[in-house]
Amino acid sequence: xxxxxxxxLITAPSQEVARQIAAALLEQKLAACVNVLPGVRxxxxxxxxxxxxxxxxxxxxxxxxxxxxxxxxxxKAAHPYELxxxxxxxxxMGLAGYLxxxxxxxxxx
Numbered sequence: 001x002x003x004x005x006x007x008x009l010i011t012a013p014s015q016e017v018a019r020q021i022a023a024a025l026l027e028q029k030l031a032a033c034v035n036v037l038p039g040v041r042x043x044x045x046x047x048x049x050x051x052x053x054x055x056x057x058x059x060x061x062x063x064x065x066x067x068x069x070x071x072x073x074x075x076k077a078a079h080p081y082e083l084x085x086x087x088x089x090x091x092x093m094g095l096a097g098y099l100x101x102x103x104x105x106x107x108x109x
Contacts, residue, residue, distance in 0.1 A: 032105035
């Protein structure tokens with residue numbers, strides 16, 4: 001099992017959607033902690049048209065082993081976007097006790 005801690009970034013269209021995603025991830029033990037940052041302004045191109053949206057950003061602390069088979073399906077089930085942003089970054093270093101807590105909260109060894 002891959003106990004590598006990761007930070008997952010997910011954008012959502014509203015605080016309510018973000019709350020639903022966070023609750024689902026925590027309930028299913030797919031995340032140890034989810035921070036929701038309001039006030040994100042996103043600029044991107046979608047279907048050949050420039051877009052500008054107000055969004056919220058979720059910062060999810062979890063393990064790499066849960067990303068593909070658990071976290072992604074759970075987010076997609078609760079997310080209204082056709083193609084939600086779900087990207088993961090490895091956590092290279094951190095307070096040992098905090099990293100251990102992430103592992104324990106998500107069912108790791």
